[in-house]
Amino acid sequence: MALFRWNPGTSDLLSVQITGLKGCHQRRDWSYWATRFATRRMLQGLPDRKIIIVPAPSKNHGKDHAYQWAEALANAVGGEVHCCLRKVSNRHQRGANREKRVEVVLELDENSSVVSEFWSEALWVFADDIVTTGSTALAAFEALGSPPHFETWALAHRTLTCGD
DSSP, X not given: OEEEEEOTTTOHHHHHHHHHHOSXXXXXXXXXXXXXXXXXXXXXXXXXXXXXXXXXXXXXXXXXXXXXXXXXXXXXXXXXXXXXEEESSOXXXXXXXXXXXXXXXXXXXXXXXXXXXXXXXXXXXXXXXXXXXSHHHHXXXXXXXXXXXXEEEEEEEEOOSTTO
């Protein structure tokens, strides 16, 4: 589920907004968009269960824009953020075609016990600012052990350009 469909080059205002959110000092902006997202998601009915929001792991293992999105979503829906995934490879998704994007592999952080404690009861939400092909979300789903209640929440669903 994404708040926006984003086609860079044709939606310039959205492009400026999304690229402006990158970085570590935009908490208020993330909160605004998360509240809008949560309102839309709640209209569909949130399940009556614990919501665990797992941000896309950052390249430098820090609290980047995906973490800020996850944190803002957790505040908006009363969920919990757990950084329990890590990237196996350091391959970048930006600029990659579909073939290269499917090669992303995530794994569960060995220090995390939250998955075994709430695997079947919780709604597991993979939070990423931009979803393009869904390969990272699929890798998260698999790394979490394919939980029965899983969703991906993104600010934008981005189209690939150049015919990919």
